[in-house]
Every structure is written in C-alpha cells, then in structure tokens.
Amino acid sequence: MRRLLQLAALALVTVQGAACVTINIYFPAAAAEKAADRIIDEVWQLKPEAATGEKPK
C-alpha cells in the first residue's frame, strides 16, 4: 500500500513535468492575443480615446 502511494506520487510529478514542457513548446495563443490587443490599442491609441482623462492600460 505504501509502495502504491509512492508510485502515485512519482506518477503525478512525472505528468506535471511533461505538462510543463508541453506548455513551453506550444504557442500560447490566448496570451499572444492579449499582448497583441495591448500593443494595437497603444499604437492606434484606441484606449485613451474611449476613456478620456484615463491613462492607458
């Protein structure tokens, strides 16, 4: 039983490690979209116009 628990803990850590690698390899589409929106708002100055008197971001 103790052995089983140890194995389960080991499996958990291994899966997590693999997940981390996956996250690093695949393109973070949602984060990229957020970053693009922030830059576009600044370049086209969309935010200050929408909310006058407020500073951007």
Next chain:
Amino acid sequence: MRQQIRFLWALFLFLVWGSALAQGANLDIDTPAIAAIKAAQQARHVHLKPYYESGAIGLTRDGMIALRDASLVPLAQRATVSALVAEENRDRAALYREIARANGHPEWEADIRATFANRWIAKAPAGWYVQNAAGEWVRK
C-alpha cells in the same frame, strides 16, 4: 496511511495550481526594443490614419499594410506615403520578431504575426479596408 493520502492530495493540489499558473502566463512585451518600435509606430499612425480612412492603404491578412489604391493619393504625396508604408512594415516585422525573441521562442514569430494580423483587422474601425482570407480587399 491517512497522513500519506493527505500528503498526496496536497501534492496534487499544488501541482494543479502550478500548472494553472503556467498556462495563464502572459507574453512579455515590456522590453526596451518593443517599446521603441511601438513608439515609432504610434508617431507614424497620425500620418497613416487619413490614408486608412480614404482607403488608399489597407490592412493585409499577413499582419502588414499595403498601398492598395495609389490613385486615392495626390501625386505629390505618393512617394511620402509609399515610404511611410515601407517604414511601418519594417517596424511590424521587427515587432513580431522581437516579441518572439523576448519570450525565448524565435520560432513563434509566424504565430505572433498571424495573431496580430487577426487582431489588427478585428480592431480596425468601420470604413477601413482589410484583406479577407482569400486576399481580397473588403471594406469594413
């Protein structure tokens, strides 16, 4: 035994939390190089804006801009507008490259460009010309 199960459960929760944190991570866009490109684009936008509005310049499907109808630009200004378009495209290419590089993944450049292409077009005001997926110009 019960203690061990509790430990395992705590470990599991910790790992789930860590993975959620990693997935919610943002792309870093606050480097000096990116800020400089952004500032140049912002300053240039004032000059480009009337040509977006007249339809002389449009947003391409590959995240760039193009002089789509030179006849809408007075002859005397055509050279200036062409130069503005070329400069803007140079900055856009540098921006996509820099974001990919700043985040340690130069190979993401094409994905970043594609993301930007979609977002520029989505955020373009009504009346501006944008390219659809087939490369045809459409007025928003």
